[in-house]
Amino acid sequence: MGRRPVAGHEVTRRPWLYLAPALILLITFTYVPVGNMVFYSFHKWDGLDVTMEPAGLDNYARVLTDERYWRVFLVSLYYLAASFAQIAIALYFAVVLSFQTRFRNLFKGILFFPYLLNGVAVGFVFLYLFQPDGTLDTVLRLIGLGDHTRQWLGDPDIANLSLAGTSVWRFTGLNFVLFLGAIQSIPGDVYEAAEIDGANRWHQFRHIIVPGIRRIISLSFILAISGSLSVFEIPFIMTGGANGTRTFVVQAYETAFQFRQIGLASAMAVVLLLLVLLITWVQRRILPDEEVTLS
Template structure:
């Protein structure tokens, strides 16, 4: 005990102080990440190799049997096809958000009003939006009335009743709701581009399209990539809108809805766990492909 020295924080070297501060700030977030993300993911992986029903304490190890069932079940591929509608909707949503954010980044009349109109739907609760559009799409509802007034009465459909139309109706609702989120991110990224770049391009005779394609798009390429990853991940795991508006009927059942039904309706938690991991793998694969494509483009440039 005679050789023991008590060091004050101020007496420590600067690098040691920095390390202590960094570890102190990171300790709690890392613990939360491990407890609420990595441990549940590990447990999910273990359950995917069992026949656990969610209630029994005894479950049998079945290996890759749950994954084999998914591969042999045609229903799983059918619900994955539904996700293609939302992926296409995501691309349309990205294009619209980029278009409006580009226009409103420059001098436009009533700019603040249009920004509020575009972003406002994102602030509304998703359940409320689902019920609003149930009334909007119903027979004799607002959409049908507007189409009749515009002379398009012959093109009226059962918007939530016809299998070939219903998914597009829900996708349109999703675009209306989430476009504001992407718009705000794009708008902030475009606003960070120095104005002297536009001035130099104008002096060189660049038109609006050339300024967009050769200045704006390269400058916010990474932001576009992040937005696409987020939205395609959301498209693959969408649940709220189709559940509220159709309950999965008429070919609108998504993969996530199927996972929840398998777990909580049929008590097949082992199979549901394997389905969740397959969904995670698909999302990671999409993100990796997008990153690889963007990386190749940057090397070429």
């Protein structure tokens, strides 16, 4: 028996049937909350009252002019520097482990394991590590460096460095996996041809690997900038934003749930979203996504 011919409109409608569940979830849990957030940002609301008081642009003016709200962006510079360190460390190990190396599967697992841990668990682990007379101070004393013990989370001069170091440990694995997958997608005969021409590992890295994974490097920089602006878990769990470690997202969280200023916190979130989109657009203009072919 022959197949029943499918009408043209049915063929056109069929892909949407497969996309419908994902679109419904995306709209429900992403676009609708974002729309509500934008709506709240133009009102004064404590999150409990039935009615909202229109505020116009007052919330945005307060976010952009009050030093308390934009000064915390300076804390993001610590995490931005930490993100660049993550990229450098991850790229180094991805290049090394992409070639034949003893126990490379073991090292891959060790590098990626921290990213699998829950952010709250990582915060508590490093909280015990950095506490006075904790693990780090004990290790320093054992190796004869007891004079270098500090209030790692209590001293405002080094608290952000400690938190940024924690983020390096946790997120290096993500960049490592991205780089490793991109490097392994480069055809092997390209390396063989380079070796025949006398190229050493440095030449292969410079002229084959870097051009071949340019898109992933660009993506990593985008994630680094957006991630450094939206840090929340590590400072919130480890210090609660004390001692000069309050980030913009922690400030927005406290504004919404501690001071019950939902409209102002929503305006802060919208400003952060627009800032991330602007930085991403500028970065894509500076580093356009070019087609790279090595095969």
